[in-house]
Amino acid sequence: MKKNDVLVIGGGFSGLLAAIAVAKKGKAVTLLRFGLGTFEIGGGLVDLMAYPNDNRPCRTPAEGIQQLSPTHPYSKLGLPLIEEAVEFFLNLTQEAGYEYKGSTTQALHWVPTAVGTMKPTGLYSKTFDGELLKDAKTVYVVDFKGLKDYYAKMTEQNLKKHWGEDKDYKIVTVDPHMEEAIGGRDIMTMDIARWIDTKEGLEECTKQLKAVIKPGAAIVLPQVLGTRPDYTPYTFLKTELQCDITETLCIPPSMSGMRLSKMLHDCARKYGVKIIEQAKATGSVIRDGLCEAVLVNGVGKEHTYYADHFILATGGFYGSGLYAPSAKKVTEPVFNLPVNLSAGEETWANLDLFSDKKQPFAQVGIAVDPEMRPIDKKGQCILKNVFVTGRNLSGYDFSFEKSGNGVALVSAYQAAVSVLEVK
Amino acid sequence: MDDKKINLPDCCVACTACITACPVTAATHKFRGPKMVGPAQSRLNFAETDSEASLEYCSNCKNCDIACPSSVPISTLNMLARAKYYETHPHSQRDEMMGHPEKMSKLVAKIPFGAFFANTGMSVGRSLGIIKVMGLADQRPLPAYSDQTFASLFKSKQQPELEKKIVFFPGCIINYNEPQIGLDFIDVMNKNGYQVIFDENFVCCGSPLVTTGFLNEAKKNAKTNTNLIKQWVDKGYPILTLCTSCSLMIKDEYQELFEGEIPDMEENAKHIFDACEFLEALYQNDQLNEEFGEVSHEFMYHAPCHLRVQGIGLPAMELLKLVPGVKVTDADAGCCGISGNYGYKAENYDLSMKIGNTLFDTVKASGVDTVLTDCGTCRAQIEHGAEVKTMHPISILAKAYHNAD
Numbered sequence: 001m002k003k004n005d006v007l008v009i010g011g012g013f014s015g016l017l018a019a020i021a022v023a024k025k026g027k028a029v030t031l032l033r034f035g036l037g038t039f040e041i042g043g044g045l046v047d048l049m050a051y052p053n054d055n056r057p058c059r060t061p062a063e064g065i066q067q068l069s070p071t072h073p074y075s076k077l078g079l080p081l082i083e084e085a086v087e088f089f090l091n092l093t094q095e096a097g098y099e100y101k102g103s104t105t106q107a108l109h110w111v112p113t114a115v116g117t118m119k120p121t122g123l124y125s126k127t128f129d130g131e132l133l134k135d136a137k138t139v140y141v142v143d144f145k146g147l148k149d150y151y152a153k154m155t156e157q158n159l160k161k162h163w164g165e166d167k168d169y170k171i172v173t174v175d176p177h178m179e180e181a182i183g184g185r186d187i188m189t190m191d192i193a194r195w196i197d198t199k200e201g202l203e204e205c206t207k208q209l210k211a212v213i214k215p216g217a218a219i220v221l222p223q224v225l226g227t228r229p230d231y232t233p234y235t236f237l238k239t240e241l242q243c244d245i246t247e248t249l250c251i252p253p254s255m256s257g258m259r260l261s262k263m264l265h266d267c268a269r270k271y272g273v274k275i276i277e278q279a280k281a282t283g284s285v286i287r288d289g290l291c292e293a294v295l296v297n298g299v300g301k302e303h304t305y306y307a308d309h310f311i312l313a314t315g316g317f318y319g320s321g322l323y324a325p326s327a328k329k330v331t332e333p334v335f336n337l338p339v340n341l342s343a344g345e346e347t348w349a350n351l352d353l354f355s356d357k358k359q360p361f362a363q364v365g366i367a368v369d370p371e372m373r374p375i376d377k378k379g380q381c382i383l384k385n386v387f388v389t390g391r392n393l394s395g396y397d398f399s400f401e402k403s404g405n406g407v408a409l410v411s412a413y414q415a416a417v418s419v420l421e422v423k
Numbered sequence: 424m425d426d427k428k429i430n431l432p433d434c435c436v437a438c439t440a441c442i443t444a445c446p447v448t449a450a451t452h453k454f455r456g457p458k459m460v461g462p463a464q465s466r467l468n469f470a471e472t473d474s475e476a477s478l479e480y481c482s483n484c485k486n487c488d489i490a491c492p493s494s495v496p497i498s499t500l501n502m503l504a505r506a507k508y509y510e511t512h513p514h515s516q517r518d519e520m521m522g523h524p525e526k527m528s529k530l531v532a533k534i535p536f537g538a539f540f541a542n543t544g545m546s547v548g549r550s551l552g553i554i555k556v557m558g559l560a561d562q563r564p565l566p567a568y569s570d571q572t573f574a575s576l577f578k579s580k581q582q583p584e585l586e587k588k589i590v591f592f593p594g595c596i597i598n599y600n601e602p603q604i605g606l607d608f609i610d611v612m613n614k615n616g617y618q619v620i621f622d623e624n625f626v627c628c629g630s631p632l633v634t635t636g637f638l639n640e641a642k643k644n645a646k647t648n649t650n651l652i653k654q655w656v657d658k659g660y661p662i663l664t665l666c667t668s669c670s671l672m673i674k675d676e677y678q679e680l681f682e683g684e685i686p687d688m689e690e691n692a693k694h695i696f697d698a699c700e701f702l703e704a705l706y707q708n709d710q711l712n713e714e715f716g717e718v719s720h721e722f723m724y725h726a727p728c729h730l731r732v733q734g735i736g737l738p739a740m741e742l743l744k745l746v747p748g749v750k751v752t753d754a755d756a757g758c759c760g761i762s763g764n765y766g767y768k769a770e771n772y773d774l775s776m777k778i779g780n781t782l783f784d785t786v787k788a789s790g791v792d793t794v795l796t797d798c799g800t801c802r803a804q805i806e807h808g809a810e811v812k813t814m815h816p817i818s819i820l821a822k823a824y825h826n827a828d
Contacts, residue, residue: 002707035492041438181452184477185459190442194449227443253439269755277489278734298734300674300692318436319492 003306004030006419007294008273009281009334010313010321012037014390014408016264018311021088021416023271030305031268032279032296036261038318043249044256046089046100046409048082048122049074050108050402055356061122061406062104071395073407076370077414079104082406085413089123096263098229100125112220113249114150116158122406125256127225127234132244133159136218138168140243142209143222145175148186149251150222159220174208176201192224193255196233206240215242223247223255229263279303281314281334291386294334309385309419312337313412316365316391330364335386337366337374340394358397365394371418372411387415432500434493435462441497444490446758447480450777454480457487461497464504478505482762482771483634485671485732499679506638514636517558521764522635525627528599531568538568560772563807566600566799573602577621580609585618589701590655590662592648594669595627596799607821608665608698614824615705615712620660624651628672631764633680645677646685652695653687662695665817667730667797668763670697674733697730698817699797703738706745716826718819719748723791725782725805727798728758739797739816746823752789756782759796761804776808783808795819 008019011033023029048061049068058064065074065082074082083104093100102109102123110118110130118130133139139159143152152171160169176195181187195201213219219237225247226233238245247256268275276296283295291310296303312334314321322339324330330339341364342348348361369375372387389411391398398404441457442448448456455477464475478501487497520527531537545565548554554561573593589612597605609619625648629641652662652673664670674692677685696704705711726737743751759779760766766775786794786809793812794805802813 002709036440036444036490037492038438040440040443178452184453185448185455187452188442191452252437253443258443269753274736276734276736277731279736280494280734296734299671299732300695302693303735315492 001306003308004028005307006030006309006311007032007305007307008311008313009294010034010037010311010315010319010390011275011277012313012315012319012390012408013039013042013260013264013405014315014412015311015313016268017089017409018313018387018389018412018415019273020092020264020268020271021413022311022419023268023273025416025420027419028274029272030274030276030307032281032294032305033275033277034280035319037315039257039261040253042257042404043254044125044258044260045111045121045128045249046102046123046405047120047398047402048086048102048104048406050120050122051400057108057120060105060107064401065104069395071367073368073393073396073411074403076368077410078370081414081417082410085410086123088413089409092267093125093263096229096267098125098231098259098263111249112155112159112246114155114222114251116155116162116248118162119249120402125259126231127245127247128249128256129244129246132218132246133163133220136167136244138170138214138217139163140213140217140219141169141171142219143171143173144187144192144224145173146178146182146187147192147222148188150189155220155248172209172212174205176205188253189223189250189255190227190253190258192222193227193258196224197226197228202233202236206237209237209241213241213243218244218246221245221247223250225255227255227258227262229259229266283333284310284335286335286383289382289384291335291383309387311387311389311412311415311419312392313389313408313415314392318391321392322365332366332392335374335383337382337388338376339364340367358400362397362399363395366392367394370414372415373418387418389415432462432465432495435491435495435497436493437463438492440490440492441487444486446484446486446760446778447482447774450774451480453477457481457497457501460504461487461500462495465500475504478508480774481505482758482765484728484758484762484765486728486758489728489732496679499676502633503638503680505636506633509636509638515558517768518635520557521767522632522637522640524595524599524631524764528568528595532572532599536570538570542567555769558769560767560769560775562772563767564803565767566596566803568599569602571602573598573605574621574623576602576606577609580606582609582613582618585613585616587617588620588660589617590620590622590652590660592625592628592652592662592664592669592673592695593621594664594666594799597665601799601815604665604815604818607815607818608663610821610824611698611702611817612663614714615702615710620655622651622655628669630668630672630676633672633676634763634765638680642681642684645681645688648673649677649685649688649691652691656691656694660694661701662691663698663701664695665698665797665815666799667697667727667733668800670695670700671729671733697733697735697738697797699738699742700733700735702820703735703741706741711745712824713745714827715746715820715823716828717748718746718823718826720793721750721791722752722819723754723786723789723794724751724816725754725756725759725786725794725796725801727796727801728762730797739795742820743795743816746819749819749823751795754782754785754789754794756785758782759801759804759808761800763800766800766804775804779804779808786811
C-alpha cells in the first residue's frame with residue numbers, strides 16, 4: 001500500500017498553512033478537504049490577539065499574549081515560535097504577490113467595519129487601514145447602488161463618533177449598473193468585487209468616483225476591491241484618485257476571505273500538495289499509540305489514507321471537527337480524542353452577553369502538548385504522530401480575544417515543525 | 424453529521440461558501456444563488472404554488488455541494504424542487520427531448536444508416552433554423568452519433584478469457600456517441616488482467632431526466648439499474664463507468680434522491696467505480712500494470728465537477744503521471760459551463776460560455792492542442808469553447824500500453 005509522508009485533515013486556513021509548510025520542505029502531502037473552511041464567513045484578516053483577559057485591548061499582540069493563562073495555546077507555543085510563524089505567513093503572502101502587513105510587536109491595527117465601528121486585528125492586507133482616517137480632513141464613504149445590507153449613513157455616523165465631527169464626511173454613491181439583480185438576489189459585495197475584477201468595471205468605478213472625489217482625502221469602501229489576491233484594483237484606484245483607501249469589514253461572503261482562500265489554494269498546489277475535495281474523515285486506524293491511516297467516508301464507499309504523520313485541522317464545531325451528539329457530550333470524530341468539557345452545563349455559558357469574560361463553551365476543545373500532540377488528563381501524549389491545530393484546540397475564545405486565525409496559523413506552523421523534527 | 428443521505432436544509436448555517444463557489448451565480452445576477460434557492464427555499468416550500476423563479480438557472484454542477492462545510496446536498500434540494508414544480512406544470516417539447524437522450528439515440532441506432540441521417544439532419548436542421556426553433560443552442564454542434572453503438576462493437580471485440588472480471592456501465596455517450604473510448608477501456612482492463620462484461624440491459628443512469636425534472640422516470644431507471652447492479656455485485660464483480668456524471672448518479676444521487684424507496688443502493692455504491700478511480704486504487708495497492716510505452720505529448724487535464732464531488736481526488740492525473748513522455752497540467756479553472764444538457768438549451772448558451780471562459784482562457788494560454796477529461800459533455804464544451812481536441816484519459820493509457828507492445 002502506498003503511503004503519504006503527511007496527511008492533513010482539513011482544508012481551511014490552518015490545514016492549508018500546515019500543508020504548505022511541510023510541502024515546502026519537500027514532503028509528500030495529501031490534504032483532505034470537506035467544504036471551503038471559514039474563509040467566506042470569517043474573512044481574510046489574521047487576528048493575533050487584542051483582548052487577552054477582559055474587554056480592555058492590549059497595546060500590542062505580543063503584550064497581550066504574555067498576559068494569557070498557561071493553558072492558552074499561545075502560552076504553549078511561546079512568543080519566539082509565534083513570531084516565526086508570523087514571519088512564515090508574511091513571506092508566503094509576499095511570494096504570492098499579495099503581501100500582508102503587521103507584526104506581534106506593533107500596536108494593534110484597527111480596521112473599520114461596515115457600520116463604522118473599529119475592530120482590532122494583527123496581520124492584514126494593504127486594503128484594510130483604519131489609521132489613515134486619523135489625519136484625513138475629508139472622508140468619503142462610498143456606497144454602491146443596490147448593495148444589500150450596507151448603510152452608508154450609519155457608517156458615516158459611527159465614523160464621526162469615533163474620529164470626530166471636525167472632519168468633512170461625504171457619502172458618494174457609485175452605480176454598478178446591476179439593475180437586473182435588484183429585487184432578485186440583490187447585490188452583494190461579491191458582485192461589485194467581480195465587476196471591479198474586470199478592466200471595464202474598475203475603469204467605470206474609478207470614473208464615477210473621480211467625478212466627485214477631490215484628491216488628498218480618505219476613502220472608505222465596502223469590501224469590493226476584487227475577488228482575487230491581487231492589488232491591481234487597489235493600486236489603480238489609489239493612484240487615479242490620489243486618495244488613501246480602506247475597505248470595511250462586511251457581512252459574508254467576505255471578499256478578503258475569498259482572496260486569502262485563493263492565495264493559499266494556489267500556494268498549496270504550487271508546492272505539490274495533493275488536494276482531495278469532498279473527503280470527510282470519519283475514523284482512523286490506530287496501533288500502539290500511533291496512527292496508521294485515516295478513513296474517509298467518500299461518495300458511496302470508504303477510503304483509507306496511509307501516512308507517517310497526521311495533522312488534524314478539522315475546524316472545531318463549525319467544521320465538524322468537534323461534534324456534540326447530545327447536550328452533555330462533545331466528541332472528536334476522527335481519532336476519538338478526549339475533549340475537555342467541564343461537568344455541569346450550567347458552567348458552560350456566561351449568560352451575560354456583553355460581559356467582559358470569555359465564554360467557557362468557546363474554549364472547549366482538545367488539549368495538546370507543546371508539539372501540538374493530543375494529551376490525556378494526566379498530560380500524557382495519546383498519539384505520537386498526530387498533531388492538532390486551529391479551532392480544535394482547547395483553552396481560547398477566538399471571538400472574544402480576536403485571536404482566531406492567529407492561533408490557527410501558529411499551531412499549524414508548530415505542527416509542521418513537529419512533523420519535520422520527528423524522526 | 425446527519426446520517427441521512429439527504430441532509431436537512433436546516434444544517435445550512437448560511438455561511439455563504441456555496442455562493443462564492445457557484446459558477447452560475449458568478450455569471451448572472453438573475454440567479455438568486457445556491458443558498459437562497461436550495462436550503463433557504465426548501466424551508467419555505469410548503470405550498471404547492473411556492474416555487475423559486477430562478478430555480479431553472481441551477482445547472483446541478485454541484486460546486487455548491489463541494490463548497491459546503493455542513494454536508495447540505497444543495498444541488499439535489501434544487502433538483503427535488505424542480506421535480507415538484509413539474510408535477511403541476513407541463514414540460515416543453517425541448518425538455519422532453521433533452522431529458523431523454525437515450526430514447527433519441529435508440530431510435531437513431533435502430534434505423535439503417537440512422538447515425539448518418541441523424542447527423543446530416545442535425546446540420547440540415549441547423550441551416551433551416553429548426554434547432555433554434557426547438558429551443559436548442561444553434562451556436563454549438565450537437566453531439567454526433569457514432570455509426571455503430573458500443574453494444575454492437577462489443578460483440579465483435581476480442582477479449583482474452585480472464586479470471587478477474589468487471590462489469591461495464593457504458594452510459595449514453597460512450598454507447599451512442601464515443602464508443603471508441605469504451606474499446607480503449609477494454610484494452611486497458613485486459614492489460615490489468617480484467618475481462619470486461621457488458622450488460623445490455625442497463626438503461627440511461629437518469630442524470631438528464633433529473634435535471635429536466637422527470638423524477639419519476641429517473642426513478643424507474645434507477646430501479647432497473649440498481650436491480651441489475653445488485654445481481655452483478657452478488658457475483659462479486661465491480662461495476663465501472665467511463666462517465667463521471669453516470670458514476671455520480673448511480674453511486675450517490677440515487678441515494679440522495681430515492682433513499683428508502685429503492686433497496687440495495689447503498690451496498691451497490693461500495694462496488695461502483697469510475698474507471699480511473701478503480702485503476703488508481705490498483706496503483707495504490709501496487710497492483711497496476713505499469714508497463715507503459717512512451718506517449719510524448721503535452722496535455723492539459725480538466726477535472727469535471729461531477730468527479731470533484733466524488734471525494735476521490737483526481738485519479739486520472741495520478742495515472743497519467745505514470746506514463747513516460749506525458750506532460751500533464753491540471754487546468755484547475757473551474758466548471759466548463761456545459762453541465763450535461765444545461766448548455767445545450769438556447770437560453771443558457773451565453774451563460775454556459777461565460778462560465779467556461781476561465782477554463783477556455785487557461786487552455787488557450789497553455790498552448791496545448793489536446794485536453795483530457797473524463798466527462799463527455801465537458802469534452803464537447805471544451806472543443807467548442809477552447810477550440811482544441813479532447814480525449815478521455817483512458818485512451819491515453821490504452822495508447823501507452825499499445826506503445827509498450
